[in-house]
Amino acid sequence: MHSPVAAFAWEFRQRHRWGLIAIVVYLIVLAAIKLVILAHDFPIDFDSAETFAFVFVLPVSSYFTYFIAVFTFGLDGDITARQSMYPARMFTRPVSSAALAWWPMFFGAVASVILWTATRLLALWPSSIVVPVVWPGFLAVVLLAWAQALTWMPYGLSGVRVIAVILWLTAIDIIVILAIHFRASESLMIAFLLPQIPLAYLVARYAVARARRGDVPDWSGAFTWFARIAGVSRLRRDFPSAARAQAWFEWRLSGKSLPVWVAIILPFDLLLFWVAGTSTLLVIELLIGVLLIPIIIATFAAATVSKPSVDVSDSYGLPPFMATRPLTNAQLIAAKLKTTLASTALTWLLIIVAVPIALEWSGEMPLVVDRSHRFAQTVGTPRAVVFLLLVVAAFIASTWKQLVQTLYIGLTGRAWLIKGSIFVTLTLLFLIGPVAEWIIDTQRLGRLWSALPLIFTLLVCVKMSAAVWVATRLYRNRLLTDRVLVAGAACWCVAVFALYGVLVWMLDTPHIPHYLLLLLAILAIPLTRLSAAPLALAWNRHR
Amino acid sequence: MSEPVIDVSGLTRRFGDNTALDSVSVAMPRGAVYGLVGANGAGKTTLIKHILGLLRAQSGSVRVFGLDPVADPVAVLSRIGYLSEENDLPGWMRVDELIRYSRAFYPAWDDVYAEGLRQSFALDPDAKIKTLSKGQKARAGLLIALAHRPELLVLDEPSSGLDPIVRRDILGAVIRTIADEGRTVLFSSHLLGEVEQVADHVTMINRGKILLSAALETIREMHRVDGRVLSLDEIFVARVGTSAAAAEV
Numbered sequence: 001m002h003s004p005v006a007a008f009a010w011e012f013r014q015r016h017r018w019g020l021i022a023i024v025v026y027l028i029v030l031a032a033i034k035l036v037i038l039a040h041d042f043p044i045d046f047d048s049a050e051t052f053a054f055v056f057v058l059p060v061s062s063y064f065t066y067f068i069a070v071f072t073f074g075l076d077g078d079i080t081a082r083q084s085m086y087p088a089r090m091f092t093r094p095v096s097s098a099a100l101a102w103w104p105m106f107f108g109a110v111a112s113v114i115l116w117t118a119t120r121l122l123a124l125w126p127s128s129i130v131v132p133v134v135w136p137g138f139l140a141v142v143l144l145a146w147a148q149a150l151t152w153m154p155y156g157l158s159g160v161r162v163i164a165v166i167l168w169l170t171a172i173d174i175i176v177i178l179a180i181h182f183r184a185s186e187s188l189m190i191a192f193l194l195p196q197i198p199l200a201y202l203v204a205r206y207a208v209a210r211a212r213r214g215d216v217p218d219w220s221g222a223f224t225w226f227a228r229i230a231g232v233s234r235l236r237r238d239f240p241s242a243a244r245a246q247a248w249f250e251w252r253l254s255g256k257s258l259p260v261w262v263a264i265i266l267p268f269d270l271l272l273f274w275v276a277g278t279s280t281l282l283v284i285e286l287l288i289g290v291l292l293i294p295i296i297i298a299t300f301a302a303a304t305v306s307k308p309s310v311d312v313s314d315s316y317g318l319p320p321f322m323a324t325r326p327l328t329n330a331q332l333i334a335a336k337l338k339t340t341l342a343s344t345a346l347t348w349l350l351i352i353v354a355v356p357i358a359l360e361w362s363g364e365m366p367l368v369v370d371r372s373h374r375f376a377q378t379v380g381t382p383r384a385v386v387f388l389l390l391v392v393a394a395f396i397a398s399t400w401k402q403l404v405q406t407l408y409i410g411l412t413g414r415a416w417l418i419k420g421s422i423f424v425t426l427t428l429l430f431l432i433g434p435v436a437e438w439i440i441d442t443q444r445l446g447r448l449w450s451a452l453p454l455i456f457t458l459l460v461c462v463k464m465s466a467a468v469w470v471a472t473r474l475y476r477n478r479l480l481t482d483r484v485l486v487a488g489a490a491c492w493c494v495a496v497f498a499l500y501g502v503l504v505w506m507l508d509t510p511h512i513p514h515y516l517l518l519l520l521a522i523l524a525i526p527l528t529r530l531s532a533a534p535l536a537l538a539w540n541r542h543r
Numbered sequence: 544m545s546e547p548v549i550d551v552s553g554l555t556r557r558f559g560d561n562t563a564l565d566s567v568s569v570a571m572p573r574g575a576v577y578g579l580v581g582a583n584g585a586g587k588t589t590l591i592k593h594i595l596g597l598l599r600a601q602s603g604s605v606r607v608f609g610l611d612p613v614a615d616p617v618a619v620l621s622r623i624g625y626l627s628e629e630n631d632l633p634g635w636m637r638v639d640e641l642i643r644y645s646r647a648f649y650p651a652w653d654d655v656y657a658e659g660l661r662q663s664f665a666l667d668p669d670a671k672i673k674t675l676s677k678g679q680k681a682r683a684g685l686l687i688a689l690a691h692r693p694e695l696l697v698l699d700e701p702s703s704g705l706d707p708i709v710r711r712d713i714l715g716a717v718i719r720t721i722a723d724e725g726r727t728v729l730f731s732s733h734l735l736g737e738v739e740q741v742a743d744h745v746t747m748i749n750r751g752k753i754l755l756s757a758a759l760e761t762i763r764e765m766h767r768v769d770g771r772v773l774s775l776d777e778i779f780v781a782r783v784g785t786s787a788a789a790a791e792v
Binding site for chain 1: 563577591596597598599616618619621623625627629631632633635636643644646647648649674
């Protein structure tokens with residue numbers, strides 16, 4: 001190795017050789033399929049949407065996600081941290097910041113172009129699709145380059161990176177989808193994408209230079225007003241108990257994330273009420289969109305709940321300071337759960353106060369009131385009121401559920417498990433689209449509806465088996481006493497039957513059998529993943 | 544004889560192919576200063592992590608105050624003061640917040656003693672931990688380890704990489720703690736001269752095995768050469784081997 005370029009290339013190749021081998025194997029399989037089918041006219045229909053989705057869309061999307069993880073150094077760093085994700089160990093290399101930014105971008109771009117070109121040549125494309133030649137390759141390079149620039153940038157608040165990356169990449173995607181919809185020419189697409197590559201490089205170079213000199217902004221000062229409202233201003237009192245002290249610690253560590261992010265995003269969404277006009281449908285859609293914000297943000301804020309420290313960017317394990325607190329694992333989890341409840345309550349208080357004000361000021365309130373009255377007349381006032389309360393409760397409960405349901409993974413402190421679960425989730429997200437399209441296109445909705453009882457029964461069996469396994473482990477490892485376990489199980493049963501009762505009352509129709517509603521209630525109320533959190537923490541704390 | 548504060552028996556720990564602790568057995572009775580010495584990677588921190596319950600014994604047993612620190616963390620940890628080598632205090636806390644937060648966990652917290660330590664360590668209560676120097680962070684960590692007057696004080700490489708003034712502070716604090724009757728100190732270091740100054744009892748560990756564990760005076764008596772008492776450095780080199788000691792200590 002005689003040059004920095006060779007050192008960069010060697011590191012990527014050496015660390016990710018198995019992933020790269022898997023991609024080469026996939027391309028060989030693609031080539032083999034093409035040659036075999038072309039040569040022997042094999043009776044497999046590669047023209048169908050589902051075959052195309054599983055043979056091309058899913059693997060290529062997964063590999064591109066993998067490329068983003070590899071070439072942004074996302075497998076090393078913490079995407080929610082304020083610090084740059086560019087590995088600090090590389091800052092001491094005797095090369096310029098421009099080179100530090102350039103070589104990973106260059107290798108990422110080359111890998112993406114090779115992946116696209118190879119699949120363009122080797123994949124069997126459905127005859128209904130006109131496959132462009134050049135611009136998808138540029139799109140891959142642009143998306144990767146922006147992902148690199150935005151992940152290497154230091155930010156002033158934890159979690160802002162996640163929002164910045166998602167918003168920016170989604171914006172590019174939307175423009176591209178619109179361009180495809182309006183049948184933009186290949187030259188126009190290239191003209192749109194090509195200039196972004198040097199622009200992304202300049203941003204990346206600036207980000208790396210900033211991170212290299214340790215320049216991490218701190219915007220928390222801008223939210224001191226919010227901190228005062230939330231009662232998290234400087235501590236000047238003594239704690240009556242260790243549990244209260246730990247709850248304060250958790251609040252300072254992660255409790256603010258969700259309300260702060262929602263407070264930042266909410267005004268922009270509420271502004272849309274002013275442009276909605278007199279379209280009731282649009283106003284209702286916007287309202288649902290606003291109510292979904294906390295749930296969506298909670299999905300990302302969940303990472304901060306299970307994170308043990310904000311001071312180390314790539315820390316997953318429990319630091320000794322936390323691990324040596326004289327508290328049981330259950331008490332440590334209880335502090336986290338209390339914090340998430342407070343965080344959810346504060347966030348929804350914000351929504352419940354801000355939304356009516358925005359509707360009133362924008363003049364859209366009468367539309368919503370009128371729609372509500374019509375709904376009440378149709379289904380009856382009691383049902384309408386309960387439905388409304390149930391919807392709000394479901395939104396609030398979903399927000400809390402999003403915050404806590406991945407604790408059992410995050411608290412293990414195992415980077416391979418945490419990053420693996422992110423990878424699996426992203427892959428499943430890529431799958432949802434093609435699978436949904438396949439179900440709709442192939443008229444399988446009826447069959448899916450018929451199979452729903454079986455699917456729900458299987459899921460309930462899996463959930464209850466897992467719950468029994470977790471409860472046994474919790475008891476054997478003395479993480480929870482038998483009394484707590486029995487009380488927890490009783491509370492869960494009460495919640496399930498309460499939800500079942502409401503569902504039966506609300507959906508009183510012969511088309512939906514009651515046992516299906518019971519299965520739905522069992523699946524909806526959190527149990528296994530939540531109760532596995534103390535096990536995960538114990539696995540992390542006592543390695 | 545009273546029950547030992549720390550009783551480790553046949554403790555073995557492997558990380559993959561590497562054996563970090565190999566059938567380690569050690570008992571530490573109450574009321575003395577124990578120096579745990581060894582080269583970097585000898586197994587000192589691994590042993591301390593087992594004592595704190597941060598590592599689960601793969602084979603053998605660990606008892607602290609007669610209890611299993613993994614099964615009963617609250618009962619064990621509430622009686623231990625611990626200063627970590629990693630100095631991982633939350634950077635976002637202010638010094639006075641750290642003190643108020645820590646005192647909630649220990650019913651025996653001594654406010655007067657804590658304030659005395661804060662003043663003698665010259666820690667600004669308004670300063671954020673992340674703005675403190677390495678030495679000041681070590682002092683803050685030592686303050687919260689000492690202020691509840693723990694029955695067992697565990698110091699893992701407390702003075703590693705610190706300047707002589709901070710090291711003197713730490714040693715001074717250790718000596719003051721010893722003065723409190725009935726308290727025990729476990730003190731790991733690869734700075735053998737430092738251990739020699741304060742330890743009553745020394746345990747030498749190398750490649751996961753206990754080489755020597757005895758009272759400091761006994762060790763000195765055992766290692767007289769031509770009537771001259773060898774220093775702990777010389778004894779360590781003699782026991783471990785010149786090359787390993789020179790390279791690692």
